[in-house]
Amino acid sequence: MADTSQDFQPIGERREWADVQPRALPRTPQPVVEIGRDELLAELMDYFWAAVARQELSERVLALTGEIIADLNSSNYSVWEWRWRCVQALGGVQARVAEEKALTRSVATANPKNYQLWNHRRRLALALGPGQAEEELAFSAACLEHDAKNYHAWAHRQAVLQHLGEPRLWAAELAYTERLLRQDVRNNSAWNQRIFVLRGAPAAAVGAPREAYDREVAFAAAQLRLVPHNESVWEALR
Amino acid sequence: MTIDDSLQTTTSIDQAELERRVAHIYATEYADGDEEGLSLNPQQHIKYLYGGLGQLPSGFISLDASRTWICYWVTHRCRPALLGGPVPQAPDRDSIIAFIASCQHPEGGFGGGPYQLAHLAPTYAATVCLQLACVPPPARAAVVDRPKLLSFLLRMCVPAEQGGGMTMHEAGGEVDVRGCYCALAACEMLLLDKSAVADACGMVDYICRCQSHEGGIGGEPWNEAHGGYTFCGLAAAALLGKAHALDLDRLLRWAVRCQGQVEGGFMGRTNKLVDGCYSFWQGGVFPLLVALLKEQQGAAALEGLPLLYDAAALQLWLLKCCQMPRGGLRDKPGKPADYYHTCYCLSGLSCSQHYSGIVLGGAQVRDGSMGVHRTMHGMLCVSAAWQHAFPVPMQHTFPVPMPSDMPFKTASIFCRISWSGQTPCATWLPRSWRRRRSTLRELPANCEWCQQCWRPGPAVLHSDALLLPSESAVLVVYS
Numbered sequence: 001m002a003d004t005s006q007d008f009q010p011i012g013e014r015r016e017w018a019d020v021q022p023r024a025l026p027r028t029p030q031p032v033v034e035i036g037r038d039e040l041l042a043e044l045m046d047y048f049w050a051a052v053a054r055q056e057l058s059e060r061v062l063a064l065t066g067e068i069i070a071d072l073n074s075s076n077y078s079v080w081e082w083r084w085r086c087v088q089a090l091g092g093v094q095a096r097v098a099e100e101k102a103l104t105r106s107v108a109t110a111n112p113k114n115y116q117l118w119n120h121r122r123r124l125a126l127a128l129g130p131g132q133a134e135e136e137l138a139f140s141a142a143c144l145e146h147d148a149k150n151y152h153a154w155a156h157r158q159a160v161l162q163h164l165g166e167p168r169l170w171a172a173e174l175a176y177t178e179r180l181l182r183q184d185v186r187n188n189s190a191w192n193q194r195i196f197v198l199r200g201a202p203a204a205a206v207g208a209p210r211e212a213y214d215r216e217v218a219f220a221a222a223q224l225r226l227v228p229h230n231e232s233v234w235e236a237l238r
Numbered sequence: 239m240t241i242d243d244s245l246q247t248t249t250s251i252d253q254a255e256l257e258r259r260v261a262h263i264y265a266t267e268y269a270d271g272d273e274e275g276l277s278l279n280p281q282q283h284i285k286y287l288y289g290g291l292g293q294l295p296s297g298f299i300s301l302d303a304s305r306t307w308i309c310y311w312v313t314h315r316c317r318p319a320l321l322g323g324p325v326p327q328a329p330d331r332d333s334i335i336a337f338i339a340s341c342q343h344p345e346g347g348f349g350g351g352p353y354q355l356a357h358l359a360p361t362y363a364a365t366v367c368l369q370l371a372c373v374p375p376p377a378r379a380a381v382v383d384r385p386k387l388l389s390f391l392l393r394m395c396v397p398a399e400q401g402g403g404m405t406m407h408e409a410g411g412e413v414d415v416r417g418c419y420c421a422l423a424a425c426e427m428l429l430l431d432k433s434a435v436a437d438a439c440g441m442v443d444y445i446c447r448c449q450s451h452e453g454g455i456g457g458e459p460w461n462e463a464h465g466g467y468t469f470c471g472l473a474a475a476a477l478l479g480k481a482h483a484l485d486l487d488r489l490l491r492w493a494v495r496c497q498g499q500v501e502g503g504f505m506g507r508t509n510k511l512v513d514g515c516y517s518f519w520q521g522g523v524f525p526l527l528v529a530l531l532k533e534q535q536g537a538a539a540l541e542g543l544p545l546l547y548d549a550a551a552l553q554l555w556l557l558k559c560c561q562m563p564r565g566g567l568r569d570k571p572g573k574p575a576d577y578y579h580t581c582y583c584l585s586g587l588s589c590s591q592h593y594s595g596i597v598l599g600g601a602q603v604r605d606g607s608m609g610v611h612r613t614m615h616g617m618l619c620v621s622a623a624w625q626h627a628f629p630v631p632m633q634h635t636f637p638v639p640m641p642s643d644m645p646f647k648t649a650s651i652f653c654r655i656s657w658s659g660q661t662p663c664a665t666w667l668p669r670s671w672r673r674r675r676s677t678l679r680e681l682p683a684n685c686e687w688c689q690q691c692w693r694p695g696p697a698v699l700h701s702d703a704l705l706l707p708s709e710s711a712v713l714v715v716y717s
Contacts, residue, residue, distance in 0.1 A: 025352050030329040032337035033308045036296035045302075049353045076303045077407055078355045084410065119412040148248070149510065151457070151464065158460050186249035188508040192462040195451050200460060226245055232508055 011043050016060050022046035023053055041072045052082060057089035062096075066103055074107045080116040084123060093127040100124050105139070112143045118152040122159055133164040141176070148180055149189045158196055170205035173197050178219075185223050191232040249509050256511055257500040259571050263558055276557050276599030278587070279565075283580060286565030287312045290577050292329055303350035303360075306341050309334065310363035311581035313370045338364050339381045346386030356390050357407040362420035365427050388430045391421050398440030402447075403458075414457035415448050419470035422477045432477060442480045445471045452508060453488030454496075463492055465506035465519040472526055481530050493523045494547055502551030503559070503570070513569045514560040514579050517552055517586025525593040549594030556587050557599060 011017055024046050028034075044067060051061045065083035068076065087096045104124070107117045125136045137160060140153040147153075161170055174197050177190040184190075197205075198212055206212045290312045301308060313334065329337075340352040341364055347356025348364035368381060394404045396413055404417035418441050425432040436442065447459035448471055454463025455471035472489065475481040496504050496516070503512035504520035524546045532540055560567045560583045566575025567583035591597050 023353070026340050028329070028333050028336045028340070030333040031293045032329045032333050033291060033294060033305045033312075035294045035298045035302055035305070038296045038299065041299075042296075052353065073299050073302050075300050076350075076354075077357060077411065078303065078349065078353075081355055081407060081410070115412055119410070122412075123410055149507070151462065155458060155461050158458070184247035184249055185245070186247050186509045188510070189462050192450060192452075192456075196460045 008040060010040050011047050011064075017047055020047060020050050020054075023050040025049075038072075044068050044072055048079065048082075052078070057082075057086045059090065062086040062090060066099070069103065069107060074111055074114055075116060077116050080120050084120065093124060097124070097128065108139075108143055112147065112150055113152060115152070118156055122156060125156075125160055126163055130164045130166065133160050133166070133169055136160040136164070137169065137173075137176075144180070148184060148187050151189070154189045154193060157193070161197075162200065167202050167205035170197055170201040173201075174206070181223065185226060186232060188232040252511060253509075256570065257498075260501045260555075260559055263571065264554070267558060276554070278557065278599070279561065279563070282563070282565035283567070283584070284565075286562075286575065287577065287580060291334075303354060303357075305351040306338065306348055306360040306363040306367065307350065308577055309338065309367050310370075311577040313367055314581055314585070334367065335381060338367050342381070342383065343390070344386075346383060346388070346390030355407050357411065358391075358394060358404060358417045358420040358424075359406065361387070361390070362424050365424045369427055382428060384428055384430060387424070387428065388434075391425070391430070391435050392438055394421065395435065395439035397438070398443065402440035402444035404435075404439055404441075414461075415445060415455060415467045415471045415474070416457070418445060418474040419477075422474045426477055436478050442475060442478060442483050445475050446483050449484055449489065453485065453490070453492030454507075455484075455489070462507055465496065465504060465516045468493065469519040469522055472523055476526055476530065481526075482534060486527060486530060489523070490527050490546065493520055493527075496520050497547050497552070498555075501559070502548065502553075502555035504552070511570065512555070514556060514567055514586070515569065515582035517556055517560075518582040518589060521547070521552060521586045521593075522589050525589060528593070545594050549590045549596045550598055552590050553587060553596065553598035556583055556590075 012022070022043065044064060048061075048064055048068060051058075051064065062083060065079050065086065068079050069083070073079075087093060087100065090096060093100065100120070101124070104117055104121045107114060108121075111117070121136070121139070125132050137157060140156045140160075143150050143153040157173070161173060165173075174194065177193045177197070180187055180190040194216065198216055203209075290308060294308070298308075338348070341348045341350070341354070341360065343349055343354075343356035345356065347358075348361045349356055350360040354360075365382070391404075393408065394406070394411075394417065396403050396405055401413070403413045403415070404421055405411045405413045406417050418439075421435055422432050422441075424430070425435060444459070445455065448455045448457070448461065448467065450456050450461070450463040452463040454465070455468040456462050456464055457467045461467075468489070472481060472484065475484060492508075495508070496506070497520075498505060498512040501512045503514060504516035505512045506516050506519070527546065528540070528543070531543075556567070559571050560569075560579070562568060562575045566577075567580045568575045569579050573579075
């Protein structure tokens, strides 16, 4: 990632890239949805495309993808994908985990609705294995603290539980949704998550189906007594 | 107004605030029954959209991987047949086609810009752009490498035993229901084998697993029901002729409940705020459902079926709350316009007019053209799924400049070419033109867009070609 404490050095002047000819975008006779170039940062993409053309997976390319994501455009899926391939080529996720966690955390802070960020984070989590589950739940919970209905964050929790979750984490998920519903009983994402847990969890997590069902109906009824006009609950009951 | 049961939460506070804002707009700017104050302002929207087709400021860099999408959002609504404006001078059609071609990946499919990996979403957007750029089929084949595109789509399939569905890009893009629709719509438009793609990823089963307890469809199995994914899932299933595998009754009930009671617009999820773009994603679900119900139960069984949602309220929301006076349409009051919302708000308006036959503010548009053009503005959506619901030949529309000696106020004639090859070209004209047969021979020899469709000679009036619900025009077929 770019070290902002130093003056920015244009990539064309960096020694480690001296051997590479940048690859500018093809020109059309007339501009078509052509985005104006930021003179310094746009060059980063020219070097990135040159690296892709060479099929290069290396430390300098990894660093370049980080710089592009952090400073230029965090939504370029080709850059994220290439970054993943660099990580695989340079020792794999286990070796590079700290940097990937840091990058995804900083992008999530700036733009928590970014598809590529969550896809990268999910790939990371699945590659790291069951031991990673709690940290992922904490990561998504931090995002949900800012926006309790962030679709990607909820989907992330579902993926983590399904692939990496032990029974106690499934049970904890019900408690987590209850916490969020105490903050906002109308949070439909939280209600949806309850259905996910009750129907998808291993039996060890939520107990016998009949009892789980009765508890849930009682819970829903209690919420309805508080707020009868709550679409989410009626749907969950149905 | 929202009933908050004396327990305010973030949801109810935000909802109440929006309702206050919207109710104020309706009360002060729209008196009940006063349709004169309601109109679509096509010239302003065209100006806004065309501003995005050439050069964009550097702040758009976050959309650098979505340039084919921007092209689609702009050209889709910019079709002069929809908004009745002149054809842009620059960029010209050849440049647009050259740009789209430059986004094609050597191994098949399209990316969001040149050099980018192929991705299902820009593949869909690029395919639609090529249709809209009035490229006759043989020329389109010269741009798209169809066999490679099919092989790209098949590579994106996740085998059923690994969960099914499609990944958005190689080698590990996100898997969600959007991919299914993007892939099948592209197949439909390019005449590729949809069922080969669907079978390779257990698509129907995947979509069904994405239908949540609420009835709407989520991005992945177990995800919350969401308007965008619901349209994608239903449309993909409809394109395969397998939509009845879903619980359509439950889907319909969820979609209906997503219409805001005060606002008139649609929300994307239960207990969230309405947003102009869902006018298409949610609003577009209803005509599909009607078509599917007709298939299942026969048209007679649906005689007298009322409108499944309040179309007038939706159109009021779009015209009054989403339309910006200086051009473009937006999510909701308080938000700025953008190309995505302009595209889907107008698509939603078009869908609603066609589905319901209601054209709110149908008397006059601000640019003074005849009322019939308001109905013509509700032209067929380019969405392939829409075309499945209204089975007409794939087509596009574009204007022909009026000869200056035409005695009518209409701003443009709409020319329709059927892609079925040898069909002679046809023209939509207002019904009143029936009486002026002799004038038809004086129409110009060439269509400005395709340069090939007009042939001089007697015209034949076909009154049975009135396909659209609120149609008040006739089809002139050139023999």
